[in-house]
Amino acid sequence: MNVTMWRKALQVIPRISLEEWQQLDVISKWLISSRAAVLIMTFISAAIAGILAAHDGSFNLGRWLLLTIGLIMAHATNNLLNDYTDYKRGVDEDNYYRSQYGPQCLVHGLMTTRQLLTYAAVSGLIALLAGVALILLQGGITWILLAMGAFFVLFYTWPLKYIGLGEIAVLIVWGPLMIGGGYFVITGVWEWNVILASMPYALGVTGVIFGKHIDKYDMDKSRGIHTLPVIIGEKVSRYTATGMIFLQYILVGYLVLIGFFTPLMLIVLFSIPVLLQIIPLFRNPKPEEKPADYPDVWPNYFVAAAFVHNRRFGLLFMLGLILDTIAVYLLANYF
DSSP: OOHHHHHHHHHSOOOOOHHHHHTSOHHHHHHHHTTGGGGHHHHHHHHHHHHHHHHTTOOOHHHHHHHHHHHHHHHHHHHHHHHHHHHHTTTTTTTOHHHHHSOOTTTTTSSOHHHHHHHHHHHHHHHHHHHHHHHHHHOTTHHHHHHHHHHHHHHTTTTGGGBTOHHHHHHHIIIIIIIIHHHHHHHSOOOHHHHHHHHHHHHHHHHHHHHHHHHTHHHHHHTTOBOHHHHHOHHHHHHHHHHHHHHHHHHHHHHHHTTSSOGGGGGGGGGHHHHHHHGGGGGSOOOSSOOTTOOTTTTOOHHHHHHHHHHHHHHHHHHHHHHHHHHHHHHHHHO
């Protein structure tokens, strides 16, 4: 067991040599190969679904745990299959973007194809078992939600990402599917206001993937990978990503105005200092070379900025939901 590496792999995607890799335990290898540092985005979506269920007095711990495990394992499976698919298609060769910011385990010779697919199969099986358990416990449209999740896991990398639908898929998955669907499997109720409430965070996750695709715009364009930024252009993509970030705040304000949230949700405004730090970056194209004193995440640039903001906004959004839920409970029972 290497708890230090577990903690590191949950925070960043660590660069690692073959010699170091060979000394790692299986959990460390799974965390690194599945890019566990980004799985926090999925955990936050699951947490939001659970808090919204508690907000309406319908939280169920067992179902929430199944939901959270299933979603995280599905996301990990997608990341593993993403690397496998791009490797088999030759995309990640020749120092491609993915191979620069962290270990691409197949390209760098850390794992065999069989080993990576075994990790993906085990992760996918755990996700599937969690989904089947939720179908048995909740029924209704749960099986449709599971089928949709499986579709996006299997086909996000190809063909969706290649035809400009990857970003739209992310918006659907991290909002209506994870949060709205998660709320349903916990409570048994499909609530459209919950779908709307899922969008501020879903836009943040979509902004992260948008930033990543802007970062590798030239590489994707040269390889015929038609992500949405490749289709609409680099400059338009930067302003689109900026617009999505601002829309997160606008939607929270709207939900407060219509009374779905209490003003406590305005705690998300404490992420504005991070917003003010990253917005200037989106005004200009990505630098050709790593800027001086830039953190050791290069060539991540727009994606790193969007991720930092989304992490702050997401955690504050989740904290706001907790405070909002407590306030609603106290008002309903003691005042």
